[in-house]
Amino acid sequence: MKYDVIIIGAGVSGCAVARELAKTDLRIMVLEKEEDVCEGTSKANSGIVHAGYDAMPGTLKAKLNVRGNEMMARLSEELAFDFIRNGSLVLCFDERGRKQIEELYERGKANKVPDLEIWERERILEEEPNVNEEVVCALHAPTAGIVCPFGMNIALAENAADNGVRFVFNERAEHFERTQNGWKINGKYDSEIVINAAGVYAGHVHDAVSKEKIEIRPRKGEYFLLDHEAKGLASHTLFQLPGPYGKGVLIAPTVHENILVGPTADFTDNFEETNTTMPGLERIRSLAANTIRNIPYHSVITSFAGLRAVGNTKDFIIQESVPGWIDVAAIESPGLTSAPAIGEMVAEMVRKRLHPEKKADFVSKRKGFVNVKKLSKEEWNELIEKDKAYGKIVCRCEMVTEGQVRDACNRSVPASSTDGIKRRVRAGMGRCQGGFCLPRVMEIVAECTDGSMEKVQKAGAESVYITGKNKEDLDGVR
Template sequence: MKYDVIIIGGGVSGCATARELSRYRVKACVLEREEDVCCGTSKANSGIVHAGHDAWPGTLMAQLNVRGNALMEPLSEELDFEFRRNGSMVVCTEEEKRGDLQKLLERGEKNGVPDLRILEREEALAMEPNLTEDTVAVLYAPTGGIVCPFGLNIALAENAYTNGVEFYFDTEVTRITRRPDGFLLETTQGEYVSDYVVNAAGVYADVFHNMVSQEKMNITPRRGEYMLLDKTVGGHVSHTIFRLPDELGKGVLVTPTVHGNLLVGPTAQNLQEKEAVNTTQEGLRTIRDRAGKSVRGIPFRQVITSFAGLRACAQTHDFIIQEAPDAPGFIDCAGIASPGLTSAPAIGEMVAEMLRTRMNLEANPEFCGRRKGILNPAKLPLEERNRLIEREPAYGQIICRCEMVTEGEIVDAVRRPLGAKSLDGVKRRTRAGMGRCQAGFCSPKTMEILARERGILMEAVTKSGGDSTLICGINKDIWQGDE
């Protein structure tokens, strides 16, 4: 199949690029090796919208962080995903390091971060009572925020798709060859040809870059482990709380999530293995120890799950967004580590503009930049909710009790553009299975809905695509409740 542009990777950078590219008349597609978007780095991160004071002035990280932060709120309104500007604090607990806090303030001001200020201990504790007693001062950034990573990624993908970008899942790129007429991409689902390639493959971006360029790239996977706490303790802090950064990043943070949980993490461990997303006893112990140095009394007995993700760290310590010098038409979107999620809307803008300029693209007159997310009946006024349930009874049938997700929401998640095909796909779109019981009660019913809506057997329903089936056979009489 022949395309003008092929994007490798259905993470947040690839989907942001796809959405921005759909503003123009262009034949484009996204190739994703997993069964859904948001299955790699983009699904396992802090969900933080960074203010932009950490990146070094003059870097792409600094520029795109601040721009992405500014874009996030209007984008959340256009595409209907969860975002909240809750503000962030960087905590200094040693008087002799107050100068480092001042330097961070000055760096942020050079980057163009608005309204930064240093708060003394008393004012900081008044705003955030659970800060450690050792707090000396904090750098307060009111523009810091939190977002649902799944919501952002899926919203970008759906809007790109409805504007004409094609998506191919379970399609792993195995080889790229430069040809006089562009690039040949060999995949597990056949061959694709394209004039331009956008390499947004996360920790595998170096693999694809090195297939076409003699100027080799190296991406180091950096594992970050997290603990997620129950909603009953989600108000332990109201701001995102950081410690002063070190050579491996911003350290262990404590933050509320847009859905009301408390999130603690990540660790930072450089690895060679690009699939090492397991948690470790040592990593989880590190989280507990380090988080307590900025926030006191964290109720770790309320942890409901732990997880890990990999950040794609480049040897340049900056984003790499450029055309490969010796491979015209091959555009790297690589090294998108933190603050990659924050920067994603700006990354999409930048890459799409590069392509528009090179390809002389014309505007797409049918582009629609708005998208409506899954209807949550719990957010409706009572009378309106009752009318909805009377009209569509599935919205009155609770499937996930922990998160109060209805059958109507799950059906919508399956039927909508680029709909869910697995339990994890439903979870990312509706939160069914993300609550305290971690899908212990709702999985069978969700599987029934998936099977019914997709017209497949229960045995074919997977957790996350591929061979991740959950059952190998059913006694149909017992399953239907018959004697």
């Protein structure tokens, strides 16, 4: 199979590149080792759209963060994913930290971040009354925002697929052969250009083709997620002064009206270590108390962890490392914010090499998922008249209907697992975490795939729910 471009990795960076390149007449494939898009770093992060004051001026992080932030509002409208520009505060609780706040302010100005201000205690408590009263000052960045990270990733992937990009899942990119015209992957996919956007595995993939190694270390971040009833806890994204391992523990609203608390920042040598730990979660409790003392942890509905791909250059690595091979590596924070700009940058690198034509019939807009919670009574009734499945509630916590679940199974990049449904339409994201809706979701997924409940997965081939049938097994014993 011959392509012009093969992208390794269907995270937010890979899908942003795919969407940009889909504007051309190039033949493009995305190769992903998991069963869906957004299965790695992109699904388990803070969902923060950073303003751009943190990165050092002159770095790719600084440039692409600010550009990605500028692009986010229009992109969210075109691709119908949730984005709110709620602003952020970097809080200082000791007068000795004021100098650091001022340094962040000056760095942000150098990075051309608009409308930055330093707020004093009175203004902070007026805007965020739950913040620790010992607060001294804060850097306010009104252009910061929040986004649904998997919603954004899925939207980019679907729009790319709608415009002809092929997605291949459940296949790890393992074998790379240099050819006369480019590369052969896994002995069967030929491409002039390969784009390595493999997340925490980007170093491994790069090292298979280059003698100059890229060092990527996974850094684990653990989080608490609070139920909707805690949504008034904070309106801005609340940071503490940054430390050596990033922006520290934050408290932030989500676009779905939850509250996120975390993360930790612990290096690990295990590239699959996404478990939460009691010490990690206790550390979050301790550190978050500096920002807001009475966090209602009785409202926690889940905890989770994700891995960041941390390079040894303190910057993103975006370069043509060997002829026809472009690395998009070490995309840690602010990678989510930067993703649209990363897509632009890498697509331009490809254009300069292959000189493609613009696609005359490129479709820039994507139809989003129905959210019945946002519909008026009249709109919902009208939808039910067209399809009665939208009147059957499957997930009571998040008010998700059968019609929404079926839609998620029948898109250009369809959900094939219960986690895929969860990330697309939120069935299982609520207070009971799927305790009520999971059996019905499994039935619908089975009906939309091969009709077998035994083959329905949580996320990947090793995660089936049903391992046997109690009644039939007992009947056999009798």
